[in-house]
Amino acid sequence: MFKNIDKNNEIFKSDMYRKDVVPFQLLELIKENPIMLVSDEKSFVIGASHPDMPVWVWTSDEIEDDTKTKLAKWFYEYFEKDKTKFSLVAKPETAKLLAEPFVKNKNPKVSVVNMQSYKNEKIIPPKNKNAVIEVPAEKDVLSIAELLRNFSLECFGSALPSNDEYVNTAKKLLSDRYCRIIKENGKAVAMARSSRENEEFVAVNGVYTAPEYRRKGYASAIVAHISGLILQNGKTPALYTDLSNPSSNRAYKNIGFTEQAPIDQIYLDWSK
Secondary structure, eight states: OOEEOOTTOGGGGSHHHHTTTTTTHHHHHHTTSOSEEEEOSSSEEEEESSTTSOEEEEEOTTOOHHHHHHHHHHHHHHHSTTOSEEEEEEOHHHHHHHHHHHHHHHOOEEEEEEEEEEEOSSOOOOSOOOOOEEOOOGGGHHHHHHHHHHHHHHHHSOOOSOSHHHHHHHHHHTTOTTOEEEEETTEEEEEEEEEOOOSSEEEEEEEEEOGGGOSSSHHHHHHHHHHHHHHHTTOEEEEEEETTOHHHHHHHHHTTOEEEEEEEEEEEEOOO
């Protein structure tokens, strides 16, 4: 039932899987260079790219209850060994099912992020049509690094002690062909970039506007611009949003993004 597979397995071409290819776009990247890729070749795929990265679990909507039970048992027995924490990403019902044995037996600290996936096949022009959207340059590195640091503080509640890592990341973003910024008074105040590009999709990621410059439509404008570039290059823009932030969900819908399947990321930590 649990078989090691590769990226050419027929399950990845099935209608059941292709229907979910937007929310599971990261699994599409994992399958190119996995440390784990396991399936029953019918109704589920388990993939991981690194021991410290989330385990992605795709399940068909038609998966049978008996298969779910066996999957949850195998998953717990495999991942509870030699670990004190890890995270998984799956459809909400599957994520809850896979987490239950850990909650019952390990009494972990549990954190759940409910995410909505989106794709955009036709851009709706944003309300702010006057925002000047720029390709970042070397002179923008420090202000981009500040945005990256503040993004980490606001979204994750912490930041790295040294600013050097953010400066290095900002420098690397200069080579991201989709990274764009909006500036005021010579300083980057809003940004977005790309990630997880495959043959079909490019994910829009790292969308952030400094708090004092919000409510100007900068996020919508910059994401619409990047999405247009992606479509011009023959691919489809996609992104994830946190369902706890309804304003960002509305903003993306307003520029043409349509809802795909939701997924949950669950963090489990029984190290203490």
